[in-house]
Amino acid sequence: MKRAGLAATTALVAVAATTQAALADPRPPSPPTPSASAPAVAARALAAAAPRGDELKAGPDTSFAVTDVIVDRDGTTHTRMTRTYRRLPVLGGDLVVHQTRTGGWKGASLGLAEAPAAGTPKVRxxxxxxxxxxxxxxxxxxxxxxxxxxxxxxxxxxxxxxxxxxxxxxxxxxxxxxxxxxxxxxxxxxxxxxxxDAGQGRGLYGGTVPLETTRSGGTFQLSDPTRGNTHTADSKNQSDFCFLIFCLWRAPSTALTDADNAWGDGTAGDRATVAVDAQYGTNMTWDFFKNTFGRNGIGNDGKGSYNRAHYGNKYANAFWDDSCFCMTYGDGDGTKMGPLTSLDVAAHEMSHGVTSKTAKLVYSGESGGLNEATSDIFAAAVEFYAKNGTDVPDYLVGEKIMLPGAGRSALRYMDRPSRDGKSADSWSAETGKLDVHYSSGVANHFFYLLAEGSGKKTLHGVEYDSPTANGSSLNGIGIDAATRIWYKALTAYMTSSTNYAGARTATLNAANDLFGAGSAQSAAVAAAWSAVNVN
CATH class of the missing domain: 3.10.450 (Nuclear Transport Factor 2; Chain: A,)
Incomplete structure (x- = not known):
């Protein structure tokens, strides 16, 4: 049904800095000092981009705006930009400019095949x-x-x-x-x-875990002041009800309270139990990104997200929503899935926010598969980081939430994605036509092979058997190195339209940055991509 007469939607492209430079700008780049501020790096990158229209697929009337700056330990900079042409956003035109410590040009990561061309609408x-x-x-x-x-x-x-x-x-x-x-x-x-992601005090899945809470009068709130006031609410099995742009009803999102600061009893009968799992999951994900990469929250701005547990009636799903900066969890259908608040599901959903704040991988085609795989990859990494004895780390996705009626032990299997009956083990020309949860299998398989290698093995009591498309035998470099390579590729080299071929280039660049060109880690990245038919 068509709805008219309403105000236009908000701006479609948000930027974190308003500095812009037309490509015709003749100003030469001025190298900053090693301790140069982000604005100085941004200005330098914009100036360096100005004379490189052919390389950046940008003709006259193109402008760039800086959204993020990353500075490596050796002073190398990676400046992320959005693009407009004749003042119109170019979706998929985002890029990352790479420069040396002294401002030397190291190239750019971008997805455009050609520069935009002027035109006028023929369709009203x-x-x-x-x-x-x-x-x-x-x-x-x-x-x-x-x-x-x-x-x-x-x-x-x-x-x-x-x-x-x-x-x-x-x-x-x-x-x-x-x-x-x-x-x-x-x-x-x-x-x-x-x-x-169809996939969860004393939690249902995480056992007894420490929680940071906030005292308010004579009660405690399930709100963490040490992690940006991240909090968890009971949605009381209600769902959002929205009409046009107005939500007539939002499922509750007020933080849960407790009189004695002892949350949940480890069973689903206590409504605080799954809230414990949700809060614990966001805590571990926050700590993982901060302690591993120095990232201060999802947006790297210290701002906390929030959780809504007990959403809907027999709702067997969980989701991340940029508009509320929140994760929402259903209680499952009771036959195939239990509450969707396990550690890896929480980490998966929260990691969608990281992707949204960095590469912005569009949720469609091969880039959509990379988006989903990024969340699965970081979900596994968070499990290994947490070292929770009740929820042992593994390369399975959603194994804790599955009930006997599901007929399988996990939502997805990173060692052999096709075990779920739908995901792709390796790339083909049809990969981009799959649902993003299934096209993600190629990157999930790549990551497992990179971290652990091929063939049969048992880790933490879980059996794996990972094949290769080209019959090769691989040794892994460990999940820590593999995760660092993926994060670096995501934040410094991938753009919104990166496909699997682009992901190979991005991860090779990341491995070279972190471990050196010609390193064993770089060779392992190339071999793992070849093993999933991305060459």
Missing amino acids: ADDAEETADDSRRDVVGGGQLVYEARTADRVPRLAWRFRTEGRQPDGTPSRVYVSVDAKTGKVLMREETVHT
Whole structure:
């Protein structure tokens, strides 16, 4: 159903810095001191980009805006930018500029196949809106002209972009952005921005764990002042009810309270029990990113997210939502899945926020598979970081939430993804056509092979048997090194439209940065990608 007469949606491209430089800017780069501030690095990168229009697929009327700066220990800088052309956002036009300590050019990571070309719409916004509308979602607000370049060929096309809202088939809220070609009227991209993962004091899964809480009067709140006031709420089995852009009802999100600061009893009969698991999961994920990479919260800004437990009625899913900066967990259907608040599910959902704040991998095609795999990879890494004796670390996803009626022991298997019956073990030309939860199998398998190697083995009591597409035999470099390579690739080299070939390049660059060109780790990255048919 079409809905009109409402205010336009908010800006589609948010940036963390407003410094811009047209490509015609002739100013030469001025090398900063080794202790240069982020603004100085940003200005230097913008100036360095100005004369490199051909290399950056950027002609006249293109501008860049800096969104993030990373400085390596040796002074190498990685400056992430968004792009506009004739003042219109170029979706998929984001890039990362790499420079030496003294400002020397080291290249750029980008996904565009060619520069945007000027054009005028041949399809009216109203007609494009009819195309964007569907039976399960309603268009909210008006359309915005953009250049859409996140398609398989990565060619920027003038498009009308609309926000639609509704529900996914299992009841998960849905917020899909639809790009409609402004010349042909065909749909170029549908991007779901509520990221789900069907998959959880004394927790149901994590056992007895320490919690930081906040005293308020004579009670305690399940809110952690040491981690950005991250808190957990009881949604009381309610679901959000939204109409157009207005939510008439939001499931509760007020922090849980307790009189004696002893939360949960380890059974689902106590509603605080799964809240303990959710809070513990966010705590461990926060600590993992901070202690491993120096990342201060999901957005690297010290801001805490929050959890909503007991969402919906027999809701067998969990999701991350950028709009509320929160994770939401159902109690499961009681036959195949229990409450979805296990440590790896919590880490998976929270890690979607990290991807959203860094590479912004679009949730479709091969980049969508990389988005999902990133969350699975960090979920495994968080389990190994936590060293929880009740929930031993493994390369399985969602194993704790599965009930006997599910007919399998986990949601996904990183050593042999095809064990779930749908995921891909290795890349093919059809990979990008799979659901992102299944195309993720290629990257999940790559990561397992990189960390642990191929063949049969038993780790922490869990048996694995990982094949290779090319019949090779691999030795792993360990999960710590593999995780550091993936994080570096995500934050410094991947962009919104990175595909599997681009992920290979990004991880090789990351391995070279961290361990040196020609290192055993770099060779292992190349071998692991070849083992999943990404060459």
